[in-house]
Amino acid sequence: EIVLTQSPGTLSLSPGERATLSCRASQNINYNYLAWYQQKPGQAPRLLIYGAFRRATGIPDRFSGSGSGTDFTLTVSRLEPEDFAVYYCQQYDTSPFAFGPGTRVDIK
Amino acid sequence: QVQLVESGGGVVQPGRSLRLSCTVSGFTFSRYGMHWVRQGPGKGLEWVAVIWYDGSKEYYAESVKGRFSISRDNSENTMYLQMNSLRGEDTAIYYCARGDENSLDHWGQGTLVTVST
Numbered sequence: 001e002i003v004l005t006q007s008p009g010t011l012s013l014s015p016g017e018r019a020t021l022s023c024r025a026s027q028n029i030n031y032n033y034l035a036w037y038q039q040k041p042g043q044a045p046r047l048l049i050y051g052a053f054r055r056a057t058g059i060p061d062r063f064s065g066s067g068s069g070t071d072f073t074l075t076v077s078r079l080e081p082e083d084f085a086v087y088y089c090q091q092y093d094t095s096p097f098a099f100g101p102g103t104r105v106d107i108k
Numbered sequence: 109q110v111q112l113v114e115s116g117g118g119v120v121q122p123g124r125s126l127r128l129s130c131t132v133s134g135f136t137f138s139r140y141g142m143h144w145v146r147q148g149p150g151k152g153l154e155w156v157a158v159i160w161y162d163g164s165k166e167y168y169a170e171s172v173k174g175r176f177s178i179s180r181d182n183s184e185n186t187m188y189l190q191m192n193s194l195r196g197e198d199t200a201i202y203y204c205a206r207g208d209e210n211s212l213d214h215w216g217q218g219t220l221v222t223v224s225t
Contacts, residue, residue: 001170035211037153044203044218045145045153050211057213088153092210095167097143099153 002027002091004100012108019076021103023089028069033093036065036074039102040085048087049074079105110134110214112204117219120194128189128219130204135214138162138182141207144189146200147218154200158207159187171197194223 003026013019023034032052037045047056049065052072062077076083084107089100116128130142144156157168157178166178177190187204199222205212 033210037212039153044215045212046215047211047213050208050213086152090153090155090212092207095158096169097155097158097167097210098169099145099155102152 001096002029002094002098004089004091004098006087006089006100006103008103009101010104010106012106013079014108015079015081017079019074019079019083019105021074021087021105023067023072023074023100025070025072025091029072029091029093031093032068033091034065034067034072035090035092036063037088037090037099038083038085039088045088076105110206112206112214112216114202114204114216114219117202117221119222119224121225122195122223124194125190125192126194126221128191128202128204128221130187130189130216132185132187132206135206137180137185141210142178142180142187143205143207143210143212144178144187145203145205145212145215146198146221147203148197148200151200156202157189158210191221194221196223199223 007022034052036049039045053065143158159178175193180187201218203218204216206214
């Protein structure tokens with residue numbers, strides 16, 4: 001079973017700043033089957049990135065994903081007010097398709 | 109447009125059963141794997157189960173294996189989650205989601221299941 005850890009737990013930043021979120025897997029994730037989701041309070045999650053670096057439909061290019069193997073990163077180049085939310089990574093290489101515990105990005 | 113609508117949630121006593129439904133529209137249901145994901149109050153996302161596009165394979169989280177069963181009816185564009193022997197820790201919002209190579213590209217708004225006496 002692949003276990004994901006995310007860091008930091010909380011990131012306090014100001015609008016316009018760069019956010020760098022980390023997701024680490026307990027074992028290698030094949031085919032870069034790693035996705036990132038954004039969730040705002042009271043809403044369902046939204047797919048941002050799949051295949052480690054591919055942006056989902058309609059996702060602004062300030063969101064980017066990178067990494068391979070066991071270490072992955074989500075970067076938001078310049079935070080907009082609507083980007084303050086919780087972000088989850090998920091591996092979909094091997095069942096169970098677990099999520100990481102999440103990183104909360106809040107306004108400093 | 110793609111829509112997923114969950115139903116069947118509610119309050120249920122521990123040890124009892126409940127069946128959730130997810131009815132979809134706006135895409136060819138029979139071409140996609142489908143997932144259930146849940147979120148306990150104030151907690152993170154927990155993947156629950158997946159069923160292959162043709163119903164040929166199912167996988168479950170360890171926490172629900174042997175108690176929950178996922179199924180689908182491609183003629184009705186509907187997926188189900190049969191939940192038996194419910195426990196307090198099963199209390200959560202249950203989301204259905206479409207799988208695109210198992211990344212979850214569309215989600216429903218969720219249905220709340222509360223397990224309580």
